[in-house]
Amino acid sequence: MPIETTGRDVCFARLLFMLLLGVLLGNFARADEISREYRIKAAYLYNLSKFITWPDEDQMAKDAPITLCIYGYNPFDTYLDKLREHPVRGRNIAIRAVAENESPEGCQLLFVSQHNANAPRLLSAAAPYPPILTVSDDQDFLIRGGMVALININNNVQLDINLTRAKQAGLTFSANLLEVAHRIQ
Amino acid sequence: MSGESDQNKAPTRAVFKLHNWSISSKLILLSLTTSLIGLLAAIAAIAAYDQYSLRSVLREEFSVLANIIANRSSAAVVFEDASLAQNNLSALQYRSSVVLGCIYRNVNSDSTEKTSTPVLLASFRGTDDSKCPQVRTPTEQQINIGQRTLEVTQSIELDNVNVGVLYLQASLDETYNRLQQKLLIMIPVVILAAAISVVIGTLLSRHISHPLKMLGKAAALVAEYDNYAIRADKFSNDEVGQVVDSFNHMLSVIEREDAHLRESEEKFRLISESSKVGIFQLDRHGNCIYANEEMSKISGLSGETLLTQSWLSVVHPDDKRRIADQFQLMIGHNAGHINLDCSLMLPDGSVKWVTGDVAPMQDAQRQQMGYLGTLSDISELKQAYDQLEQMAFYDTLTGLANRRLFRNRLEHMLSNIPRTGAGVALILIDLDHFKHVNDSMGHDSGDSLLTVISERLKHCVRFTDTVARLGGDEFAVILPNVPDTLTVSAIAEKILHSLSKAVLLDDQEVSISASMGISMAPEDSNSAEVLIKNADLALYKAKDEGRNNFKFFTTEMNTMLVKHLNLVQQLRQAIDNQSFHLQYQPQIDLMSGQLVGFEALVRWNHKERGMISPAEFIPAAEETSLIIPLGRWILRTACQQMKAMCDARLINNRAVMAVNLSIKQFEDKQLAKFIGDQLIEFGLRPSQLELELTESMLMENLEETVETLNNLKALGVGLSIDDFGTGYSSLGYLKRLPVNVIKVDRSFVMDIPHDTEDMEITAAVIAMAHKLRYKVVAEGIETDAQYQFLREAGCDYGQGYFFSPPLSPDNLIDFCREYQTSLEEDLSKRIT
Structure with a gap:
């Protein structure tokens, strides 16, 4: 159910300013410097993990990290490494790159960039689905069988959530997260 | 609030005089105040609690609200x-x-940095003018409650990380409005409660004060009518009811006490009114507040006068000062009990003697209540006492001091000697031959004479001197303050002279004389006893020396007295030891020369002093009544001798034994019987015994003597008068005596033949005796001339040394024999 939001003008103006600044500075930026859009998306990934409960989380060792896997192309470069300093529910975040042919086993969260949107093997894996939260910034990710899509609407990042698929994978979504979702299937 | 307005209704001044309020007002006030205070306190408590709880509720509410919103807002x-x-x-x-x-x-300026700045994300405005403030990120929830507002700052957290801040602000005006509304609702409640409390207070006070009022009324009635039988009504069983019970019980007790009091008052009144003693009561200041009837009788004042002017007004002027002083002492100085002994001078002028006392009265708490006094009329007692005193100390006949008073005064005066230094003289006076007057003229005349004598004695002495009658015809005069014996002898002379004047008794002139003995203090003695004894000795001496004179005591008299007392002592022993013996002097018939009898003469051969003259020891024996046993012994011994001589035929049975008899022996009432017994025992005829009596002795107490003599005469014994001619006996008296024989005293015979006058008297006496048919015996014939003269004169019998001296019994026998022989020889000579 789409939820109407207000105050977007302010956000928009700010984002625009940040974008312009980023474009201007982009040429001179170092290799690890990424666009503001991916920085927001990185924050989204991190914050998403806080609203999601994994089914085997209780069985995991105390110091076992929440593994955040990047499938294929990594648009965040090394920016995600910063997340390691921010634990989620007492667990550190581990960043792992998953190759295109590699099995995502051991990942809690699997980000698939829009550049790898057609990774049918991974997404069409038949049930039972592994308890891996699949996130992508592909607009049609949910149609392809993903769980959370970070979509750009009016230069603002919004969430589309396939709650059915997530439940099938045994993941629990916080009501608060659902409230901020743009679309829920 | 409403309570204050109620209180203000009462005047402010009266509030401070709360004790003047009636109990009901006080109770209403109490009820009102209590209810108001309670209500106001309750309201205040409710309001405070309300305020607190509302805030607390609000706080919780907003805390929850903030939490919910914060939680929901994390995403x-x-x-x-x-x-x-x-x-x-x-x-x-x-x-x-x-x-x-x-x-x-929260916007991290740098994602790596911890510090963050809260940036407003969304806001809600209840009012237009409110604006979101700058906030700091709180660590947790913070709630601030101010006077008007409540602020909540709540951190919004996600996975224990502060991601944002929620700020809420609420107005508290609403709670205040609710409180205000509640208080407004309370006002009518308070007013209602005040009204109810006034009503309850009124009812309650009526319930309490009504019985109290009734109790007060009952008390007032009791006081008004002095009636303790009234009882208060009881309305309840509460404390007031108990007070009523106590009050009624008290009334019962008082009623009973009152009855007792009335009874005892009545008793007291009866006792007081019927009392023969005057009773009076004084208040604390000495004013008379009660006096019984007897007081009126005693004082002669009416009851009212007694109360107004007190009986002290009739106290005799002589005693007034003293009694007033005593009262002053008692009332002014709490001197306690005082005695009242004084005389009264009644308004009618009569004088009464009273006695009594006054003592302070104290109640049970020892508080001075006044004085209670009694008064008795002792006038009669006083008179009797005076009479008694008169009788005790004065001679009833003459009014002179009696022996007791005499003794008192003498001792008193003697005790004064050391102080005054002046001498005291004591004169003892004895009337000479007063017995004669009594005997011859009767006792009444004797009494009259004594009265006259006492008057004369009083005239002879000074006022300060004492004249006393010691008894019978004995008088005494005490002269205090006498300088010397000369003064005393002058007074004694005066008394002698005064008494020697003839007294007219029953138309007869009677002459009387007196003998006086005088002793002087302190010269003779300071002791009354010794002084009297000395004066007595001197008196004795005066009498001894022929009466009608006075003698001063001398120490020789004392010596004589000692000798005399020794003599008496030895005499007594001599009688016990029978140290006496008899000698017999023959009596001769002057005509015939025949031996007609003997005179028995007692002799005392003292083992130390030798022979003692009868003239010395017979008076001593007479004085001490030793003469009675001595006389009996003489009589018995003489009779025995007579019997022996008769038996020896030395004398014929006409011979007579003459025995001297003292008039003192007449005191022996058994004398006549004793003599009769002796006659019978020794077989003598009464005519063989002749009793000789001295003329002067006979005259002393003639009546009794004559009676005794008649008794003796009746025995048949002869009686003779010894020493005839020495006394004053008239022939008239002589005739009344039953006498046979008269003995002419040796003093008449002694001078024969030298004194012709005596010779004539002797001859006349003999002639006269013969006329009266008395036989005459002459004593003391020592010479032949005397013998011849007496024989010539017709004297019947004679005795004396001319014939024979007194002889011892042995010598007497010889004499009798020889005389018989010589007489026979003489007869035979005459015949031949």
């Missing part, structure tokens, strides 16, 4: 969903008190 903050945040805040619109609600998003 909105994290994903910067302002519309969602706004949406969350919009719920606040249903809380009218909320003024402001703001949600901030």
